Amino acid sequence: MTRGMAVDRDDRRVWAIIGAVVVLGLLFIPLSQALFGLRYTYTVRVVALGGAVLGLISGALGSFAVLRRESLLGDALSHAALPGVAVAFLLAGRELSALLIGAGAASWLGLRFSAALLATTRIKRDAALGIVLASWFAAGIALLAYIQSIPDASQAGLDHFIFGQAAAIIESDVRLVSGVGLVVLLALALFWKEFKLVTFDAEFAAANGFRTGVVNTALSTLIVITIVLGLQLAGVILMVGMLIAPGIAARQWTRKLEQMVALAALFGAFAGGVGAVISALDSDIPTGPMIIVVAFVLVLMSLAFAPERGLVWRRLRQRANRREFAARNTLRDLHRYALAHGGADSPVPDEFIRGVANRSAGLGLSELRGDGFLTQSAEGWRLSQSGIERARRDQRNQRLWEAYRLHAHELGLPNVAEERERDIASILGGEAVARLERRMPRSADA
Amino acid sequence: MGVEPAMRTRNDLALSIDDLTVAYHEKPAIWDIDLDVPAGVLMGVVGPNGAGKSTLIKAALNLIPRAAGTVSFYGKPYEAARSLVGYVPQRGSVDWDFPTSALDVVTMGLYGKLGWFRRPGRAERALALAALDQVGLADFAGRQISQLSGGQQQRTFLARALVQDAQIYFMDEPFAAVDAVTENAIVGILRELNQRGKTVLVVHHDLQTVREYFDWVALLNVEVIAAGPTAEAFTLENLRKTYGGRVSSLHGGQLLAAGAP
Numbered sequence: 001m002t003r004g005m006a007v008d009r010d011d012r013r014v015w016a017i018i019g020a021v022v023v024l025g026l027l028f029i030p031l032s033q034a035l036f037g038l039r040y041t042y043t044v045r046v047v048a049l050g051g052a053v054l055g056l057i058s059g060a061l062g063s064f065a066v067l068r069r070e071s072l073l074g075d076a077l078s079h080a081a082l083p084g085v086a087v088a089f090l091l092a093g094r095e096l097s098a099l100l101i102g103a104g105a106a107s108w109l110g111l112r113f114s115a116a117l118l119a120t121t122r123i124k125r126d127a128a129l130g131i132v133l134a135s136w137f138a139a140g141i142a143l144l145a146y147i148q149s150i151p152d153a154s155q156a157g158l159d160h161f162i163f164g165q166a167a168a169i170i171e172s173d174v175r176l177v178s179g180v181g182l183v184v185l186l187a188l189a190l191f192w193k194e195f196k197l198v199t200f201d202a203e204f205a206a207a208n209g210f211r212t213g214v215v216n217t218a219l220s221t222l223i224v225i226t227i228v229l230g231l232q233l234a235g236v237i238l239m240v241g242m243l244i245a246p247g248i249a250a251r252q253w254t255r256k257l258e259q260m261v262a263l264a265a266l267f268g269a270f271a272g273g274v275g276a277v278i279s280a281l282d283s284d285i286p287t288g289p290m291i292i293v294v295a296f297v298l299v300l301m302s303l304a305f306a307p308e309r310g311l312v313w314r315r316l317r318q319r320a321n322r323r324e325f326a327a328r329n330t331l332r333d334l335h336r337y338a339l340a341h342g343g344a345d346s347p348v349p350d351e352f353i354r355g356v357a358n359r360s361a362g363l364g365l366s367e368l369r370g371d372g373f374l375t376q377s378a379e380g381w382r383l384s385q386s387g388i389e390r391a392r393r394d395q396r397n398q399r400l401w402e403a404y405r406l407h408a409h410e411l412g413l414p415n416v417a418e419e420r421e422r423d424i425a426s427i428l429g430g431e432a433v434a435r436l437e438r439r440m441p442r443s444a445d446a
Numbered sequence: 447m448g449v450e451p452a453m454r455t456r457n458d459l460a461l462s463i464d465d466l467t468v469a470y471h472e473k474p475a476i477w478d479i480d481l482d483v484p485a486g487v488l489m490g491v492v493g494p495n496g497a498g499k500s501t502l503i504k505a506a507l508n509l510i511p512r513a514a515g516t517v518s519f520y521g522k523p524y525e526a527a528r529s530l531v532g533y534v535p536q537r538g539s540v541d542w543d544f545p546t547s548a549l550d551v552v553t554m555g556l557y558g559k560l561g562w563f564r565r566p567g568r569a570e571r572a573l574a575l576a577a578l579d580q581v582g583l584a585d586f587a588g589r590q591i592s593q594l595s596g597g598q599q600q601r602t603f604l605a606r607a608l609v610q611d612a613q614i615y616f617m618d619e620p621f622a623a624v625d626a627v628t629e630n631a632i633v634g635i636l637r638e639l640n641q642r643g644k645t646v647l648v649v650h651h652d653l654q655t656v657r658e659y660f661d662w663v664a665l666l667n668v669e670v671i672a673a674g675p676t677a678e679a680f681t682l683e684n685l686r687k688t689y690g691g692r693v694s695s696l697h698g699g700q701l702l703a704a705g706a707p
Contacts, residue, residue, distance in 0.1 A: 067541075067544065067545075122471075190563060191563075192565075193557055193560070193563070193564075193565060193566070194557075194562065194563075196546075196554075197554055197557050199544070200540055200541070200544050200546065200551070200554070201535065201539070201540045201554070203504075203509055203533075203535050203539060204533060204535055204554065204606075205557075206507075206508070206509050207507045207508075207509060207531070207533040207558075208528070208533075208557055208558030208610075209528050209558050209561075210557070210558070210562075251545065254545060255545050255546075255547070255590040256545055256546065256547070257544075257545050257546055259545075260545050409630070414582055414585075416582075416585070
């Protein structure tokens with residue numbers, strides 16, 4: 001039952017963050033109108049939609065790149081697309097679908113080349129990817145320089161593929177991206193189980209008859225398609241950020257793969273849409289960097305504030321734990337001393353308790369006093385009735401855990417992790433505790 | 447196409463390995479392995495580090511390419527016998543920070559039966575939950591796997607193999623870095639599998655417990671040094687051949703004493 005509640009709480013948290021991002025996204029529209037005087041003209045709406053759709057797709061696919069530790073692969077693949085854009089331009093002119101097919105082909109060739117390097121040489125994976133990234137990108141830059149030297153007006157804007165330029169996006173582009181993107185997402189849904197298994201445990205997948213080569217190629221191909229779709233907007237250099245940043249942010253908020261992917265898609269859509277709109281303010285602002293800035297803010301916020309994994313949360317919990325342990329230990333020390341000096345409610349000198357554990361005693365005393373477990377008088381600290389009860393309960397709990405360790409096997413009790421700070425009855429149930437009680441070690445001060 | 451006469455006699459063998467050699471780059475990791483494992487034994491595979499124990503399992507399961515040799519399960523090649531084979535990889539082989547629950551990991555044991563594209567449903571989850579219960583982790587079904595202790599993670603892997611409902615199980619160091627409680631729990635499960643007529647092959651490190659845990663043993667150091675019933679194969683002589691001089695000075699007499707009735 002507690003388990004069910006914990007799961008519900010996790011799910012609620014994900015819904016809360018989904019709601020927050022949606023509200024932020026909606027708020028951004030009037031806010032940008034008021035602050036920047038941005039007018040949501042047809043062009044801006046197209047750009048915003050394009051950015052959002054792209055972010056959605058790359059966030060979803062990028063989650064897998066993050067989990068598979070393939071950020072470098074994503075980076076190499078997007079850089080490797082550039083020569084394809086140039087070659088396609090030389091062959092077919094400035095036709096977007098042709099440029100994207102060229103980009104995809106070059107990227108895919110880069111992928112195969114690095115795979116071939118890995119299979120036939122002893123070069124390590126990161127080096128193989130690094131060499132593909134650098135050489136393909138270099139070829140792309142050289143070809144672009146050559147194209148720029150050709151006297152032909154239509155090559156203008158080809159270098160936008162380096163950093164991305166939303167202003168160049170028109171409605172038909174958005175339609176193309178949405179159509180292909182939908183196919184990519186459907187493929188992701190279709191291969192969901194296989195992608196998950198291969199990402200988590202490829203060896204086990206292979207042992208169960210899944211052709212991991214096929215699954216990996218399918219996933220890589222989807223990632224290549226996603227990269228290609230994003231090139232016009234984000235550019236080859238920064239596309240990797242659009243791919244992985246939403247996944248990194250999403251991972252902080254959830255423990256479930258499907259939630260992570262959904263959240264990454266949402267974060268991606270937010271970053272893509274907002275970033276594209278900001279860059280549309282002025283044709284000199286490149287779109288890729290703007291999207292990445294927004295995505296990076298999401299990453300930072302998530303790393304800092306996400307419950308459990310977030311930095312702020314972890315710090316707070318560490319402090320709470322420290323106080324809790326200090327209180328527990330101090331209570332135990334007070335109780336023991338009092339019992340040995342006349343009874344549970346006899347006073348304990350301040351020097352004694354601070355002498356035992358100076359720093360944590362101070363922390364523990366203030367915590368215990370806040371809980372009403374003790375009072376201070378001239379003679380020292382005195383446990384209140386509730387403090388004595390609490391101390392007895394803690395003591396009994398510890399003894400039960402000791403008994404559990406010694407006798408669990410012979411009593412046929414279930415095998416649970418010994419979480420000694422937790423109430424044993426809540427873990428094992430009252431019936432088991434009653435049986436343990438009979439085996440409880442006697443202690444001198446009981 | 448008729449069945450080869452030699453193959454028919456192998457049907458009572460759960461696992462039959464002939465001339466198996468695997469080489470990483472030029473150096474062989476395992477060399478000319480011949481190993482017959484009768485059905486229904488609980489078998490320990492022991493040998494020093496780098497002896498090729500994991501390699502043997504992976505090569506048998508077609509996870510790494512073989513340089514030479516054939517492997518058959520109940521007389522059938524792996525492709526035909528896949529549903530008869532369960533596998534527990536080393537715990538360290540996966541990223542336990544992967545966003546998924548213990549129940550989900552166990553359900554993965556059924557993906558192979560589901561085949562491509564079919565999704566696990568209620569029936570699969572019930573089977574997975576039963577397997578988790580069998581390893582004493584029913585209460586941890588919803589836990590994120592990074593929040594499980596090492597021993598609990600190992601038991602989750604075991605449950606994932608149990609749910610495969612195989613005839614022969616390959617376990618790669620299930621006892622590595624687990625506490626005594628988990629070790630006992632795992633041994634209990636191995637015995638139960640054994641009683642149900644399953645064949646279990648376990649890569650094992652602790653020579654002290656070999657006689658206690660296993661009724662069949664293979665001593666491996668790139669080649670098979672000895673294989674057979676534990677009482678016959680697990681001798682000081684064979685251990686010396688497997689581990690070199692080290693074993694007599696480290697464990698020798700104590701080992702055999704521990705195994706004596």
